[in-house]
Amino acid sequence: MLLARLSWAYLKRHKLRWALTVAGVALGVAVLVAMRLANRAVLASFHRTVDGIAGRTELQVHAGDLGFPEEVLERVQAVPQVRAAAPVIEAALDTGLPGQGYLLVIGVDMTGDRSLRDYDLESGEEAIIEDPLVFLAQPDSIMVTREFAQRNGLGIGSRIPLGTAQGIRWFTVRGIMRSGGLSQAFGGNLAVMDIYALQYVLGRGRRFDRIDVALQEGVSLAEGQRALREALGPGFEVEPPAARGRHFEAILRSFSLTLNITSLFAMLVGVFIIYNSFAIAVTQRRTEIGILRALGATRGRIRALFLGEAAVAGSVGSVAGAMAGWLMARWIAGYVARLLQEVYGVVQNVQTAPAEPGLLAASAGLGIVVSLIAAWIPAANAARVDPVRALQKGKYQVLSAGETRARWWLSAGAAAAAVIFLLLGRSLVLFYTGYILAILAALLMTPTLALWLARALRPLLAWLRPVEGALAADSLIQAPRRTSATVAALMLSLAMVIGFGGVARSIYNSLIEWVNTTLNPDLFVTPNAEIANRTYVMPAEVGSEIERIPGVRQVQLVRSARIPYRGTPVLLVAAEAGKLAQTVRRRPLEGDLDDMYRRTAAGQATIVSESFARLRGLRLGDVVELPAPKGLLRLPIAGITRDYSDQQGTLLIDRSLYRQWWADDSVNVIRVYLAPGASAAEVKRQILERCARGRRLFVLGNQEVRRYIFRLADQWFSMTYNQIAVAILVAVLGIVNTLTVSITDRRRELGILQAVGGLKQQVRHTIWMEAVAIGVIGLVLGLGLGAISLYYSLEMTRRDLAGLSLDYVFPLPLAAWLAPVILGAAFAASLWPAETAVRGSLVEALEYE
Amino acid sequence: MSKAATLLLAASLFAQDARQIVEEAQRRSRADSERYEGTLEVIDARGRKSLKRWVYRRLGSHGNSKAIIRFTEPAEVRGVALLILNHPERASDQWMWTPATQRERRIALQDRSTRFFGTDFSFEDLEERDVNQYDYRLLGEETIEGAACWKIESRPRKTRASQYTHSILWIRKENYTFARIENYVREELVRRANYREVHNVQRIWTPRLIEMQDLRRNSRTILRLEKLEYNVPMKESDFTLQALRREF
Known part of the structure; x- marks a missing residue:
């Protein structure tokens, strides 16, 4: 009780220092909570979207972002283990409504999709689902969620604008989904359209993104997967809907790691602040400690006094930090979502970062433990105070005089071990242990x-x-x-x-x-406003049209999208390699420049990015097997280059191979080189005039890109x-x-x-x-x-x-x-x-x- | 002959009778082609009504026919069509055509149990019931709406995929037309079709009104056959996807 009074008296005298200590803990915990909650909110939002859309889907058949021809649907439906198979297209479209951003539009075939998904409509509108005839017959039909309708004051018959491959088009709301289930996806910014209408709207041709599958009663997931893989061949991924979450997490891996490092950093700052505050407190209260010791207080009681104060400061700071972190999380989640959209082209609608009691409690607990650890050394120093010296006026006790040989030896040992671990080889565990040891050596020194x-x-x-x-x-x-x-x-x-x-x-x-x-290139022509976004595609004929414009020297057609490779999404770039050889004369890290282009242009090889090769331990000449709708495309690596298009790695193949193996002729970027003396502004004007009528098209200058x-x-x-x-x-x-x-x-x-x-x-x-x-x-x-x-x-x-x-x-x-x-x-x-x-x-x- | 063998023989004779009755009903309704203008009135559980019209054309005989249903009303669905290609040995192929998107879509076999565009018919109900795709058993005789009928149970053979476990058919003794069909899923009666207003059209006795009840939803659909004609000249090439696209 006496000790508590002493603590209280000190606290009252040094309110600012206490506030600083509490703020230090709060800062560490707040950043940790905010980062974790924001990261989880983004992932949870994605999972919610996947789960909401999946409905009763047990397996999904897909071939990456490139999709596959419609004919695959019949092959899936013919598999005896399949009870229901429904095609799906998904795209996040710009709504053009103030403050609404993107609307996730899923295209489904309403004639059969109800075996997989429930479209729970507002009372009085069931007819739209019960009788989808009008919905299907009118390609401008769209169903939206109640949340989206309420936010925008929409009702049945309201019209909303959407960015389509043909430019801005107006759609008629013909159904409003009740809250819950499907409408939970994408923060409620979700709409449903007829899949064939959406194909047209996106300019995707006769292709589906994926097929959602429900299995016959008694058929296990493994049996269903095996049967579908046998029926479709190696060009398709057959996975439960949850696998999409794993792919998303793989894309975000390095970003999540950065967030974790920042959280750890914030926590370290907290430790440091607490340590410093208590070190000061011990110094300032040396006389008080001396008196207590002289009055019979044991070393243990003195240590307990300071640790108790640390526990109180840690508790107050941790709780405040957890609450502040929760409040910050929503803002950070929005920021993270915007960053992901721009960097990865992955659109997410994160509107909330729900408090997770488990995480909040664990973080607060961690804050208290960290406070105790940080205060341990000052508390131990306080316990070692000599009462005689402490009470001598004018003398101060140097608590930690002298260097110890042990610390020197420890530091040298840690440094030596760090060097050895670094030299030892490729194990990540040894590498990270070495990193920690190097920091430890520096701290000891x-x-x-x-x-x-x-x-x-x-x-x-x-x-x-x-x-x-x-x-x-x-x-x-x-x-x-x-x-x-x-x-x-x-x-x-x-x-x-x-x-x-x-x-x-x-x-x-x-x-x-x-x-x-x-x-x-001088100009980039694309149907997407952001170059990392690949929602829209355009026909290759646009390239031919541009080629005829005076002042255009060369046009290069590019189709890029993420495809699954060994369970991770990588970026496939299908371009005209022969033309690239003339304009991109960049020495590869491995391989011969002319040879790699020659073989790639002939459809005999691929050029991969350094990240693709290193992350998978691949070398020049190794054969990569790319899953394509027509089968497994095997190509040797003819060159390894530096490329920053995608963090998980990039593969360049010739466009002819893409057309053949993916049965798709669309493009999403056209690289335009101008003839000497040609005006970029004039060519841009002509491209827009000739090609942008009734088509979504952006012409970006080199500097803009x-x-x-x-x-x-x-x-x-x-x-x-x-x-x-x-x-x-x-x-x-x-x-x-x-x-x-x-x-x-x-x-x-x-x-x-x-x-x-x-x-x-x-x-x-x-x-x-x-x-x-x-x-x-x-x-x-x-x-x-x-x-x-x-x-x-x-x-x-x-x-x-x-x-x-x-x-x-x-x-x-x-x-x-x-x-x-x-x-x-x-x-x-x-x-x-x-x-x-x-x-x-x-x-x-x-x-x- | 043992008692068991006698019973088996009797059952077999009964089965033979049932099949013969259905075959005769099918034979009597046979025509090279058929055309009518249908009016569909859907009455939901709350008594609300909606109306649709279509033109139906069929070429070929039972089990091997081709048919097109093309909607004419209401205005917003005009031109939407369904092409049905029936096969004797397997389930039919069905495609839907929507003129606004200029696209056909295949109605998958798995989707045949779903309701046909808001009516109480399912896509499967629009297929023809070829006699050879079912096993029959005569259950007895009953009077339906004043007409003496044979009561027959039909069960789809393994080769015939169906949403229904079995159906009970009532066939009028007087003219071998269907009076009623009740469709069951396991032991639950899910749909009942009543065939009324039987007229002799070009020497074929034909019910001009079909009322389909969905007993799960407590709703019903009344289909009236108007301007019914048999053996109208039609071409095979009119029953293709190309023809669907051509017409609109």
Whole structure:
């Protein structure tokens, strides 16, 4: 009870510090909760959409995003184990309604689809489903959900605009689905159309995206899968609807990992803040601890006192953080969904990020545990306080004087093990263990390195200000472990920023080179407003029409879409390889430039991206087996190039092969090269005039596409900027805390300085210089560890995430930018402690003397 | 002869009689072709009515015929057509044609049990019941709406995919026309068709009104056959997908 009162009294005296501690925990937990909830909300939204649309579907037959000819339906229906098989087309179309974004339109054959899905309509409209004749006879018919209808004030007979392959067209609402089941999909922004009408609207020709299958009674999923695979051959995937969720997760893998790293980073920041706050508390309450110990309090009681305070701060912070994280999650989920749409072309409608009690409780629990762990060392230090020394006026006890040999040896051992693990080979477990050991080695070495750097800085500081500089440096030299926590936190933050920033810079450099050499047409013609979106296609004849326009030198037709390869979606690009050979003269990483184009153009080989090859352990000459509706297309790898079109990898095949094996002649991008002297604006005008009538068409200039790609890259790396902000926050908080401890420890020294005639300004200068020196030490160590972290980040990108081997380029501009920012932050952080130092009671400081 | 053998022989003779009756009914209704204008009145469980009209054309005999149903009313469905190709040895092929999208769609076998565009007929009910695709058993005699009838049970053979487990047929003794058909799924009666207003059209006794009741939904559909003609000249080429497309 007495101890609780003491804690309460301290809390009342230091409300700001307590608030800071609680905020530290809250920040860590909030970011963790927000990131996890947002990530889960996006995945849950996708799963909800899949489940909602799947209805009673047990298996789905598909061949990736390219779809397959209608004839496949009869082959599926003829399989004896199949009770019902219904074709489906899905597309997210721009509604053109204010604030509504995309509407997921599913095309179904209403004559048979009810055996798989329930269309629960508002009362009085059942006739639309019961008698689909009118619905089918009128191709502008559409059914929407009650949620969508209410949001937009729609009723039966209302008309809504939708972006179609023929441009904006108006559709008539002929049914409104009740809430629940199917209408839960895509956040309620869901509509149903006749599949044949939707084929026309999307310009897809006689193709389906997939076939939903229900099996006969008594037939197991495995039996059904086997029977369908036998009937259809290897060109088709036969999977339960849940497999679509796995594909989606595979696409998002690297993004999810980035979110997890950011969460972990935030939690580390929380640990650091708690550690620092309690370290200060122990320093400030040393006398109080001494009295308690003198009165008979055991070491255990003292430790319990501080751990109890940590538990309270952790609990309050964790609960507040969990709530704040939940509130933040919805906003972040929306941001993540927009990012996914632009980067991956995967449209998701995430309207809520529901609170998950389990996750909230686990995160709050983690916050409390982390608070206890972070407070453990200060609490242990408090328990070790010698009551005699603590009660001596004017003396302070250096709690952690002296370096231990053990730490040196541990650090050296960890560093050696990290190097060995790195050299040992390809195991990801060893690689990541090595990474952790490298960081551990750096952390263990931090006090020593900080001391060395402080000694190295002393002459410079003394040269700048002989008295203040020497005092500031000596303060750091005399108590290296006092500053080491701040330096370590700053070092870790900066290392992470350098790691991410370096990867970003390397990718940027590679992107620039890729864009310059590969995306070099003067104009891009596409039916999709965003180039990563592949919803709409156009007939190849558009290319012939463009070719006839004066000023056009060459036209290259491209069809690209994701197809499943060994269970993961990869990007298939079908282009005119013979023409590409003339315009894209980019040396491959492996293979001969002319030979790879020649063989690919002849339909004898494929060119794959580095990421495709590395992520699957493939080499030049290896044969890849591509599932196509006509069977398994086997092609040797003729070249390995750098390509950033898709994170899971890209395969380039000749268009002739695509037409033959996928039975499809459509294109989604036309690359247009102009004749010398031709006006891009004039050709664009002519393309729109001749080809865009009654057709959705966008003509993008080279610069527009470049800007678009770099905007995507910027969005992708926006996390790095957030981390820089957090790093600065860490610097400020850490330095404020360290200086507070330093001032408390040196109260007598600063008092004497003032008593012998030292000016207040000199005291201020001492504190400022100490702060900037901490910033310099943190910066130097951070950049050093950053150089190592960058190496690991690049290796992580190559080995695990994207299969890209990026050049090691230290982000000097970023480092140059960070230096003034961190030093400025350090200086700003010292202003308040410096004022505290000069305003302190001189009598109290000199009490002993 | 044992008692069991006597019973088996009697059952066999009974079965033979049932088949002969159905065969005779089929023989009497045979025509090279048929054409009528149908009026469909659908009355749902709440008594609400809707009306559709179609033109029906059939070429060929039982079990091997081809038929086209083309909707003429209401205006928004005009031109929508259904092509049915009946086969003696297997289920029919059916395609629906929608002129607005210029597309035909195949009605899958699995979908034949679904309702035919809001009526109480299923797609399967529009197929012809060829005598050779069923097994028959004479259950006795009954009077239906004043007419003396044979009561016969029919069960689809294994080769005949059907939504119905079995059906009970009532055939008028007087003119071998159907008086009623009741269709069962397992032991549940799901649909009942009453055949009324029997007229002699070109020496073929034909019910001009068919009332189909869906007992699960408690709704019914009345089909009236108007301007009925038999043996009208028709061409094979008019019963193809190309012909469907050509006409609109």
